[in-house]
Amino acid sequence: MQLNKGTLIPIGGNEDKGDEVNEMYTMEFIDEGILFHVVKEAGGVDSKIVVIPTASSIPVEVGENYLDAFSKLGCTNVTVLDIRSQEDSEKQESIDLIKSCDCVMFSGGDQSKITDRIGNTTIHNILTERYKNEEGFVIAGTSAGAMAMANEMIAGGSATESFIKGAVLMYKGLGLIPELIVDTHFIKRGRFGRQSEAIAKFPNLLGLGLAEDTGMIIKNGNDCTVIGSGMVIVFDGSSLTHNNEKVLEEGTPMTMANMTVHVLSNGDQYDIKNRKVSVLPIEAPFI
Amino acid sequence: MQLNKGTLIPIGGNEDKGDEVNEMYTMEFIDEGILFHVVKEAGGVDSKIVVIPTASSIPVEVGENYLDAFSKLGCTNVTVLDIRSQEDSEKQESIDLIKSCDCVMFSGGDQSKITDRIGNTTIHNILTERYKNEEGFVIAGTSAGAMAMANEMIAGGSATESFIKGAVLMYKGLGLIPELIVDTHFIKRGRFGRQSEAIAKFPNLLGLGLAEDTGMIIKNGNDCTVIGSGMVIVFDGSSLTHNNEKVLEEGTPMTMANMTVHVLSNGDQYDIKNRKVSVLPIEAPFI
Secondary structure, eight states: OOOOOSEEEEEOOOOOOSSTTGGGGGGGGTTTTHHHHHHHHHTSTTSOEEEEOTTOSSHHHHHHHHHHHHHHTTOOOEEEOOOOSHHHHHSHHHHHHHHHOSEEEEOSSOHHHHHHHHTTSHHHHHHHHHHHHOTTOEEEEETHHHHTTSSEEEEEEOOOSSOBTTOEEEEEOOOSSTTEEEEOSTTTTTOHHHHHHHHHHSTTSEEEEEOTTEEEEEETTTEEEEEESSOEEEEEGGGOSEEOTTTSOTTOBOOEEEEEEEEEOTTOEEETTTTEEEOOOTTOOOO | OOOOOSEEEEEOOOOOOSSTTGGGGGGGGTTTTHHHHHHHHHTSTTSOEEEEOTTOSSHHHHHHHHHHHHHHTTOOOEEEOOOOSHHHHHSHHHHHHHHHOSEEEEOSSOHHHHHHHHTTSHHHHHHHHHHHHOTTOEEEEETHHHHTTSSEEEEEEOOOSSOBTTOEEEEEOOOSSTTEEEEOSTTTTTOHHHHHHHHHHOTTSEEEEEOTTEEEEEETTTEEEEEESSOEEEEEGGGOSEEOTTTSOTTOBOOEEEEEEEEEOTTOEEETTTTEEEOOOTTOOOO
């Protein structure tokens, strides 16, 4: 397994306000310290942070919201890179920013916009290379921005109560952490079914279900630590004894037996390669 | 293990309409065939069915709704038994009805009302004895009515995103199926956390998470078959390697590692004693 030197911070999204533009309310998770962790991992308040609101349908507002949010944390060097096309990803200005920053923060929205506009471009390559080789380089993303970190990316899928083949849409993500399938807003939006289907499709991968206001700091492409106030549910399909995904027709109810599931909370650690949980000592403080 | 001769049918509730009185919309699940299964197990449209709307805050309306619903299925012998106190559970009329019926149907609402008003009364004893000894005797319940079937009953608990000790409230249920902890409305109301905490408290029990419009037909107190359109998630805590529930203070984030989880759909079967899934053959029809 490749030892990546950078840091990934997928985040489960902020609290759902029940409207279309919930991406705007990124202030929500600052109080809880998630964004503080991003800044800390990036090297502190003077680190150069680039916000990419590409996933959003309201990128200008979301960009401004992040500028405010980082500013309130004391950050002095934050830029919004509003990429709206593959061409934008090839611009020298974009390339220079991605080459020189300490941290990239992907907003929420539609993860397919991230992969369509940034995937396989020069800045995607730079992000990948810097993440592989540069200690302290941070790629954070919330909601869509977290989901796009995977290689097998959940692009959509109805959050129905049923567990029916064909409900989940998979797409190629940025491939930063190919061992994982990342889902977000996990509990409140009832995404158990679509993550299960994703794992049924790719049982050798690990499913990560991030609740709102919850994230993982991932180092070495392997060592995960839970941050925030909610749960992270880890789905390990390697123990499955029944998985009829391959043979079922679309629309048919599915079954998965003997999936191994971990429910992790603040401070808990997970080793991807060894598929092993390390639990926070009981006396440890909230991080 | 005791071999009960009756049939239990816990149901995950009907579709949540987002208001306080969603119990009224019990018509919802008839189209999907859940209530049809209840009638079939009870012996058909001429069987004597007693509806107990005790859990509900609007028992009269709920009772009428069930009369309508069963009537539309062709049932000819349905009675509402509106028990509102322990005294009601000791009335000769109540006792006679429970002694003579083929099927009892508990409505949704607040499961604590069921245990407070019916638990440890004469009709509770009759229900228990008939369920143990009489083949074909059916006890069905939706939502609160399903949850009350357990011995360790989830009485409440916030459906937060977090997995915090003390979030779930446990209470003594009717004890019809002591091997299970039953939760309902499982996916849409985000009850993963509270069921996990319940299992952390009682790791030798099995957690059943029933989605809306989904139920289990349980025979012999052991053999479960999924009915309806959604998922049933089975939590088996016997494989847990980390469970810090006992030592944590209330309000502290929890961890559970290596829980075994099954995601079951229509027609799938589960053997409680042997903790074993039997999957529907691929060519089998929706039941």
